[in-house]
Amino acid sequence: MKTWNIAGLVLLGVLILAGVWVLAGRGTTQSQGAQVIASTIVSTTTPKTQVEILPSDNPLENMANPVTVSHQNSVFSPASVKIKAGQAVKFINEDTNPVWIASGPHPSHTNYPGFDALKGMAKGESYLFVFNKVGTWGYHNHLAPGEKGTVEVVE
Ligand SMILES: [Cu+2]
Numbered sequence: 001m002k003t004w005n006i007a008g009l010v011l012l013g014v015l016i017l018a019g020v021w022v023l024a025g026r027g028t029t030q031s032q033g034a035q036v037i038a039s040t041i042v043s044t045t046t047p048k049t050q051v052e053i054l055p056s057d058n059p060l061e062n063m064a065n066p067v068t069v070s071h072q073n074s075v076f077s078p079a080s081v082k083i084k085a086g087q088a089v090k091f092i093n094e095d096t097n098p099v100w101i102a103s104g105p106h107p108s109h110t111n112y113p114g115f116d117a118l119k120g121m122a123k124g125e126s127y128l129f130v131f132n133k134v135g136t137w138g139y140h141n142h143l144a145p146g147e148k149g150t151v152e153v154v155e
Contacts, residue, residue: 059086059130062086062087062088062130063088063128063130065088066087066088066089066090066128067081067083067087067088067089067090068089068090068092069081069089069090069091069092069149070091070092070093070094071091071092071093071094071095071099071141071147072094072095073095074095074097074144074147075147076091076147076148076149078149079148079149079150080149080150080151080152081149081150081151081152082152082154083131083151083152083153083154084153084154084155085131085132085133085134085153085154085155086130086131086132087130087131087153088128088129088130088131089128089129089130089131089151090126090127090128091117091126091127091128091129092124092125092126093121093122093123093124093125093126094123094124095123096123097143097144098120098121098122098143099120099121099141099143099144099147100117100118100119100120100121100141100142100143101115101116101117101121101127101129101139101141101142102115102116102117102139102140102141102142103115103116103137103138103139104137104138104139104140104148105138106140106142106145107142107145109142111137111138112133112135112137114129115129115131115137115139116142120142120143131151131153132153133153134153134154134155135152135153136150136151136152136153137150137151137152137153138150139151
């Protein structure tokens, strides 16, 4: 009887240790995930000059890791980016005035058919576009055509 109790206690102890180990393991995984997300945000928002990113073969991955261009104080930043074909660019409006991203020339937007948000986006909204065509593509804010930027797409 006494032996059985000791065996039961040992088994209980092992179960508790296993539970703690599983919980600790989950906690580590979550914090690593948060670090990866944080470093991605930092790396996509810091560059102020030209950036070049190798796209992966996976279109969904290219959509998930876009080059970021922000519109702030009526200026696109960075104003020109250089990317590989297949790379996504995410245009984010950080101004209170709406921004409508569109390919040149204004107002026909015919240089790169499809590269046109077709509407203004409010502050905090973004427009994601995957550039598959090689070339230098000028774009502008259709609601303030003097505000311009360039996306250079290379092989
Ligand atoms: Cu326009």
